[in-house]
Amino acid sequence: xxxxxxxxxxxxxxxxxxxxxxxxxxxxxxxxxxxxxxxxxxxxxxxxxxxxxxxxxxxxxxxxxxxxxxxxxxxxxxxxxxxxxxxxxxxxxxxxxxxxxxxxxxxxxxxxxxxxxxxxxxxxxxxxxxxxxxxxxxxxxxxxxxxxxxxxxxxxxxxxxxxxxxxxxxxxxxxxxxxxxxxxxxxxxxxxxxxxxxxxxxxxxxxxxxxxxxxxxxxxxxxxxxxxxxxxxxxxxxxxxxxxxxxxxxxxxxxxxxxxxxxxxxxxxxxxxxxxxxxxxxxxxxxxxxxxxxxxxxxxxxxxxxxxxxxxxxxxxxxxxxxxxxxxxxxxxxxxxxxxxxxxxxxxxxxxxxxxxxxxxxxxxxxxxxxxxxxxxxxxxxxxxxxxxxxxxxxxxxxxxxx
Numbered sequence: 438x439x440x441x442x443x444x445x446x447x448x449x450x451x452x453x454x455x456x457x458x459x460x461x462x463x464x465x466x467x468x469x470x471x472x473x474x475x476x477x478x479x480x481x482x483x484x485x486x487x488x489x490x491x492x493x494x495x496x497x498x499x500x501x502x503x504x505x506x507x508x509x510x511x512x513x514x515x516x517x518x519x520x521x522x523x524x525x526x527x528x529x530x531x532x533x534x535x536x537x538x539x540x541x542x543x544x545x546x547x548x549x550x551x552x553x554x555x556x557x558x559x560x561x562x563x564x565x566x567x568x569x570x571x572x573x574x575x576x577x578x579x580x581x582x583x584x585x586x587x588x589x590x591x592x593x594x595x596x597x598x599x600x601x602x603x604x605x606x607x608x609x610x611x612x613x614x615x616x617x618x619x620x621x622x623x624x625x626x627x628x629x630x631x632x633x634x635x636x637x638x639x640x641x642x643x644x645x646x647x648x649x650x651x652x653x654x655x656x657x658x659x660x661x662x663x664x665x666x667x668x669x670x671x672x673x674x675x676x677x678x679x680x681x682x683x684x685x686x687x688x689x690x691x692x693x694x695x696x697x698x699x700x701x702x703x704x705x706x707x708x709x710x711x712x713x714x715x716x717x718x719x720x721x722x723x724x725x726x727x728x729x730x731x732x733x734x735x736x737x738x739x740x741x742x743x744x745x746x747x748x749x750x751x752x753x754x755x756x757x758x759x760x761x762x763x764x765x766x767x768x769x770x771x772x773x774x775x776x777x778x779x780x781x782x783x784x785x786x787x788x789x790x791x792x793x794x795x796x797x798x799x800x801x802x803x804x805x806x807x808x809x810x811x812x813x814x815x816x817x818x819x820x821x822x823x824x825x826x827x828x829x830x831x832x833x834x835x836x837x838x839x840x
Contacts, residue, residue: 439774440676440729440837441719441764444500445756446493446684447738447784449796449816453746461737461749461786462797462815467757469765470778470799474814477801480824481816482832484781484796491791492603493738494660494686496781501690501731502674502833503667511662515689517589519698520581524664529595531625532660533569533580533588534604535562535653538612544630545613547655552604552742553586554653556707561641562586565653572635573628583685585706590658596621601659605742606790617658625658632656667693670729674837678729679722681715687733696731697722706735708748712759719760720767729837732760741784749786768803775802777836778814795825800836 452458484496486505494512495505513530524530537554538547557565563582570580581589599622602615617625633655636642642652667690670678680691683704691698701718703711712734719730734756740749761778768774779798782791797819811818826832 438728439723439768439771440776441723441768441774442500442729442731442777442779442836443756443761443764444497444731444733445737445753445778445780446733446735447741447782447791448753448756448780449783449794450741450749451783451785451787451792453786455746456750460816461746461753463813463817465750465753465757467753467814469757469761470814471812473761473776473778473799473801474811474818475809476806477799477809478822478824479797479799479809479811479814479819480822480826481795481819482779482798482826482829484829485793486829490603491782491793492660493684493781493791494690496829497687497690497733499829500779500781500832501670501694502830503694504828504830508665508667509662510665512660512686513589514662514665515693516583516587516660516685517581517591517689518665518692519685519688520583520589522581522589522591524591525593526664527594529592529597529661529663531590531592531601531658533566533590534657534659535565535586535588536604536655536657537651537653538633538655540654544633545616546611548609548611549604549607549615550609551651552608552657555645555651557586557645557653559584561645562588562653564641565636565639568639569632569635569656573631578628584683586653587685599625599661601625601661603659603790604657608742608789629656629658665693669695671695674729674833676728676837677726678731679719679727680731680733681718681722682731682733682735683710684733684735687731691731696729697727707739708736708745708752710734710736712755713763716760716763719764723767732764734760737780738784741786742789744786744789746786771803773802773804775800775836777801777832798826798832
């Protein structure tokens with residue numbers, strides 16, 4: 438038996454006036470998803486337990502079968518694991534975004550213009566993070582370059598109790614209500630303020646301005662947590678697995694759970710990602726002995742954050758045509774297989790951030806295909822079936838052992 442999960446990050450949404458009050462899933466042309474919905478199980482699943490922030494860290498842990506109430510320590514420690522950073526038990530990892538803030542006001546009165554600094558390139562951001570570490574790093578603080586705008590800071594023997602906000606949640610807002618708070622948060626805010634002068638006249642930013650791009654003019658720290666301890670995916674399900682993603686968070690979950698992480702050339706985490714390359718990598722893993730492949734596509738989420746309506750529809754269509762289509766064709770050669778398609782969470786265009794409502798899922802098994810009575814895959818058709826998985830982390834058990 439082969440098992441494939443195809444996860445469109447943030448793919449679920451709400452009706453959009455510009456789409457005729459349809460969701461992007463309803464508007465998109467997605468014949469493969471619709472085929473699976475007609476012939477499999479379609480329902481809704483709650484991936485965000487009550488009391489948790491609506492993050493991809495929490496949601497993807499749930500989808501992979503790990504109860505966040507037992508295993509979640511924070512987002513950044515998972516990203517740190519993917520980067521090969523060795524954390525001690527008392528260390529704290531922080532996500533460090535390179536952001537673009539408004540320039541004229543005192544720091545606390547600035548506005549969050551762009552949480553990604555115009556999708557700054559990895560090559561550019563590496564230079565900036567190394568400069569940040571040169572000035573702000575020391576025996577207890579260390580900055581590590583990651584991918585694009587996503588980086589990591591480690592605080593050795595860190596205190597706890599910080600109140601930090603994801604920058605993608607506050608686009609366009611004054612940051613005064615969202616700067617670091619809580620015990621011992623002064624150091625975090627001090628570093629964020631100092632980063633402005635460090636980055637202001639850096640050659641990377643000067644060249645970006647000359648090209649009409651937003652400079653990365655501040656760091657933003659959030660997503661903190663201690664070293665995670667996940668049980669082995671193989672020990673849970675007795676199947677060998679691989680993960681395909683452009684995002685350090687997902688690679689980190691793979692590293693911590695013993696799943697093999699596959700890099701794909703041209704996989705960017707954006708609308709221009711290498712969809713076909715991800716499908717080809719998944720097929721290669723299946724051919725080479727992996728029983729389970731988890732394909733994560735970040736593009737719909739990024740489009741939701743950036744209010745790119747047409748691009749979110751396009752991302753869904755690209756996933757359907759260039760990932761699900763080829764993977765389904767390959768899987769058809771096996772005597773039996775299961776495929777699951779779902780988002781991790783909703784990223785509604787109207788709010789430009791994550792939302793905790795249950796998301797639609799499909800589970801299809803070749804030898805147990807059945808008429809679901811549903812003609813298309815979307816949020817409202819999933820609601821009609823009345824199938825609802827309250828505990829999101831049990832969905833993987835349902836996928837692998839029950840359907």
